[in-house]
Amino acid sequence: MARAKTAKRKSLPSKRRTAKKFKAVKQGPVTGPEPDWIHDLPLDNLVNAITALAGEVYILRERQRAMERELNRRDVLPLGAVEDHAPTPAEREVDTADLKAFVHRLWSEIARTREPWANVDPKVTKYFKQPK
Amino acid sequence: MPDSGFETRRNERDELRVRESRDFRAYQDYLRVTRTFMEGPLVQSMHKNYMAALGGRKAPKTQQDVWPVVDDLLEFQLYSWAYRHLQRFKYHRPDVGIFAAVDADAERLAAELDAVAATAGDRLKLNPKIKLPEYYRMVDFHQHSGGVYSDAMDGVAYELGRRTTTPSHADPNLMYRMSFQQFPDRQYKRALDWGTGHGQGLLEWQKLHPESECHGVDISAPCLKLAYKRSREAGYSMRFAQMDLEHLEYPDNHFDVAFHLFMFHEIPPVNLAAMLKELHRVLKPGGIFAGPEFHIHPTDPFLQVIQTSHSWTNNETYASSWYALDFKKAAKKAGFSKVSVTPFAPRAEGKAGMSASYWNFYLLEK
Numbered sequence: 304m305a306r307a308k309t310a311k312r313k314s315l316p317s318k319r320r321t322a323k324k325f326k327a328v329k330q331g332p333v334t335g336p337e338p339d340w341i342h343d344l345p346l347d348n349l350v351n352a353i354t355a356l357a358g359e360v361y362i363l364r365e366r367q368r369a370m371e372r373e374l375n376r377r378d379v380l381p382l383g384a385v386e387d388h389a390p391t392p393a394e395r396e397v398d399t400a401d402l403k404a405f406v407h408r409l410w411s412e413i414a415r416t417r418e419p420w421a422n423v424d425p426k427v428t429k430y431f432k433q434p435k
Numbered sequence: 436m437p438d439s440g441f442e443t444r445r446n447e448r449d450e451l452r453v454r455e456s457r458d459f460r461a462y463q464d465y466l467r468v469t470r471t472f473m474e475g476p477l478v479q480s481m482h483k484n485y486m487a488a489l490g491g492r493k494a495p496k497t498q499q500d501v502w503p504v505v506d507d508l509l510e511f512q513l514y515s516w517a518y519r520h521l522q523r524f525k526y527h528r529p530d531v532g533i534f535a536a537v538d539a540d541a542e543r544l545a546a547e548l549d550a551v552a553a554t555a556g557d558r559l560k561l562n563p564k565i566k567l568p569e570y571y572r573m574v575d576f577h578q579h580s581g582g583v584y585s586d587a588m589d590g591v592a593y594e595l596g597r598r599t600t601t602p603s604h605a606d607p608n609l610m611y612r613m614s615f616q617q618f619p620d621r622q623y624k625r626a627l628d629w630g631t632g633h634g635q636g637l638l639e640w641q642k643l644h645p646e647s648e649c650h651g652v653d654i655s656a657p658c659l660k661l662a663y664k665r666s667r668e669a670g671y672s673m674r675f676a677q678m679d680l681e682h683l684e685y686p687d688n689h690f691d692v693a694f695h696l697f698m699f700h701e702i703p704p705v706n707l708a709a710m711l712k713e714l715h716r717v718l719k720p721g722g723i724f725a726g727p728e729f730h731i732h733p734t735d736p737f738l739q740v741i742q743t744s745h746s747w748t749n750n751e752t753y754a755s756s757w758y759a760l761d762f763k764k765a766a767k768k769a770g771f772s773k774v775s776v777t778p779f780a781p782r783a784e785g786k787a788g789m790s791a792s793y794w795n796f797y798l799l800e801k
Binding site: 325326327328329330331332333340341342343344345404407408411420421422423424426427430431432433434 | 502503505506507509511512513515516519520523527528529530531570572574575578579703705706707708740744746747750752753755756759760761765768
């Protein structure tokens with residue numbers, strides 16, 4: 304399928320109507336390096352999202368603290384047991400692996416390359432034609 | 436060789452399941468709800484700001500004129516990112532993605548699939564020498580790396596992927612039942628699930644039509660092995676075969692009914708036209724071929740743009756060509772005497788009123 308030309312009609316309100324390339328709109332398969340999809344996300348929104356996530360984390364912290372206290376009151380867990388918890392060597396290995404995996408999950412996103420994870424052959428457009 | 440012995444049959448009834456960690460389940464739930472938000476409230480907000488961007492002027496009448504406007508909308512950029520990357524997260528995230536979960540369990544899962552396949556005899560016909568069509572190899576559909584044919588676990592991963600795939604989160608098989616309700620109320624002696632995948636559609640068909648001799652055809656061997664396993668778990672005797680849908684190895688006038696679910700948009704139009712001819716050949720006179728399929732909204736170019744964008748964001752590469760196909764003409768040319776295309780619009784529970792997703796139900800009669 305031939306790449307559609309960008310509309311140039313004056314009646315359109317977008318200041319980008321004469322741009323050669325859209326920002327997020329794609330008019331063909333992604334066959335090369337991974338493109339950027341987001342161009343206009345205000346930094347405020349990013350900070351909003353991080354702050355919102357921090358709030359969610361605090362909710363979890365508060366719930367965990369309450370749970371520890373309740374467990375203590377029911378004589379299930381001595382006060383400070385979690386704070387003073389000493390893992391066995393085997394548990395420490397598990398914890399270390401878990402922490403590494405956690406860090407990897409986070410940083411694999413921050414340090415992502417543009418290498419595609421799923422491919423489309425650039426010659427695929429020959430299959431876009433209609434039957435006669 | 437048919438299976439023999441109680442022990443084998445009993446094991447076949449054990450459901451093959453991927454071991455899902457608590458983290459995996461929580462993460463996939465999170466993705467599912469995020470996707471629901473993206474396809475509902477985010478699209479609504481996008482539309483509101485799209486109208487505002489027009490500034491009271493007349494709405495554009497063509498997709499070409501809508502694209503530059505939506506391109507400036509933050510919601511559309513986020514939507515495009517989400518369509519692309521939530522799917523990547525679903526499959527590819529370390530530890531909590533589908534491939535990680537399946538790969539961690541691959542040896543056991545493969546052994547279970549192989550054990551059941553080994554007793555299938557002619558109920559599971561795989562063709563290791565099959566030539567996969569070029570168009571099929573060219574695209575990693577739905578961003579499933581390597582397609583659904585290159586790894587022994589691809590069928591399992593594909594089936595597990597239904598968890599976060601709209602439209603039926605709660606019951607992935609609901610869509611099959613809603614589709615089958617649209618079929619003429621008849622007794623169907625022999626049925627073909629065309630592009631059977633993991634086989635769940637055929638299982639649902641057999642529940643509704645115990646009179647049917649059930650066949651499933653697909654080009655993916657990993658999917659067929661899983662489909663066969665699922666049929667044995669359900670206690671059904673079904674037949675599955677690996678074939679190119681353009682060259683069905685069934686006799687003429689063989690099936691009373693053939694059905695599919697959302698297959699057309701994954702096939703180039705020229706190949707689909709050839710497949711329709713082949714379907715016409717294997718159906719009995721009066722036999723039907725039917726199923727639902729995505730399409731673009733018939734009149735609203737804004738929704739058309741949103742739906743078309745999935746072609747590129749989610750590697751549904753042939754979808755935009757499918758939207759351009761004159762299907763009725765192709766079906767008539769294939770020989771079908773009756774062709775009906777009607778809107779098919781059941782909404783998944785909890786989905787917002789505005790959605791770019793538009794479905795038709797296609798019913799063809801030989």
